[in-house]
Amino acid sequence: MRHCNSVFQSEDIWFLLDKDDCVNRKLYIASCPICNKQIALYSYCDSNLENYFEKYYYSNGARKIKERLKKEVTSTLQGFRTKYRAPYGFRYGINKEIKKGGKIVGLKQYACDFWGNKILVKKVLNEE
Ligand SMILES: [Zn+2]
Secondary structure, three states: OEEOOEEOOOOEEEEEOOOOOEEEEEEEEEEOOOOOOEEEEEEEEEOOOOOEEEEEEEHHHHHHHHHHHHHHEEEEHHHHHHHOOOOOOOEEEEEEEEEEOOEEEEEEEEEEEOOOOEEEEEEEEOOO
């Protein structure tokens, strides 16, 4: 996020319900480290994922958009960080080879989420 010519991390991200015409809706929330203003960045894609939109809101505007969107929150980054350690929400799988002396002897399968959490789901060893 940016303000006052500086770029900074959001303090929280709200993940919002999809709508018919816009998906991947998120609200990034932070206060500017320079001027201390409350800032919200609303981002979304149109439903065919061709266009990405974002809009900044400041101070009162930020408070209003938070008030308006809080009913549509499905999860938040803060909530996720405090509540869950294991992968949560949308997951994808990763396979990792287990090697021994240059030979692939098995496979480890992980479930991962987009926040970088990972758990081992299955370990498959090739039969000798
Ligand atoms: Zn600022």
